[in-house]
């Protein structure tokens with residue numbers, strides 16, 4: 001008998017989300033982020049679904065772009081971190097990829113690699129996140145450098161560090177710098193990520209770069225008719241049940257103590273399966289569709305859940321760790337992290353199953 005723990009990836013939900021994203025970002029070009037193994041959902045199967053609907057795919061670095069070449073018809077591919085070295089630059093040039101340039105040295109690498117004219121160079125503006133990007137003056141200098149090399153296929157891009165909060169001082173300051181940089185140049189522009197698309201940011205961005213919303217895990221409310229569907233369903237089944245007396249403790253370190261006789265269900269998923277070890281007592285776990293609290297520390301291979309209130313529970317009862325009825329972001333909040341992290345750090349030992 002196989003251990004009943006799986007990540008089920010619903011590719012129909014992914015396609016639904018891509019269509020909704022196009023609707024939300026009407027008249028914009030779409031660059032879909034498939035970096036991080038398509039946010040943990042599987043690069044190749046997801047790219048095959050997404051590609052026919054979008055104008056380009058975004059990966060973080062060249063190895064991810066190389067992995068994408070296993071798929072058939074692909075739109076353009078943008079390497080978001082650009083080349084790290086000459087080998088990367090040659091890979092980008094030889095495959096006619098598009099590249100972000102966040103530092104001057106990358107322009108030199110791309111020239112040395114003889115970047116073809118059809119490849120877009122996305123000059124990245126540091127609009128205030130101060131992680132990557134060129135200052136406005138450096139953008140001007142690099143535009144001149146590109147012009148002198150007859151490379152005219154250029155765009156301007158930046159990234160928002162707090163797009164969830166439209167009114168935050170950081171967002172406002174970034175938008176001011178972005179608009180100033182955009183207004184003085186006549187270049188294609190790319191700024192908006194999922195949160196900014198969902199909020200309907202009204203700023204110059206010919207392209208949008210959605211990621212998390214494609215996978216149905218954006219932590220923002222959407223209109224009922226525009227509901228994004230979770231693509232990943234982390235499922236398992238109850239493997240053991242027991243009653244414990246008042247004052248007995250559960251799990252490593254006895255972190256949880258029973259205040260009354262308690263029925264404990266053990267579920268075969270642990271931190272080695274991608275369930276966060278930092279999940280606190282009370283983190284919701286769905287058993288037969290009913291929300292039950294996690295109790296005790298998450299082990300490498302198992303968790304323990306209080307199912308006292310669930311009379312019908314039995315060995316084999318269905319468990320949802322996250323998915324349609326329990327948002328990955330809810331679990332993440334209880335574990336002091338974000339849905340992005342939970343989705344993108346799935347270990348290989350817990351199988352993924354793709355369905356259409």
Ligand SMILES: Cc1ncc(COP(=O)(O)O)c(C=O)c1O
Nearest residue numbers: 033080159193194209210211212
């Ligand atoms: C440069 C860049 N653009 C777009 C995205 C997509 O962001 P989101 O997943 O929040 O839509 C990311 C994700 O981190 C990114 O780093």
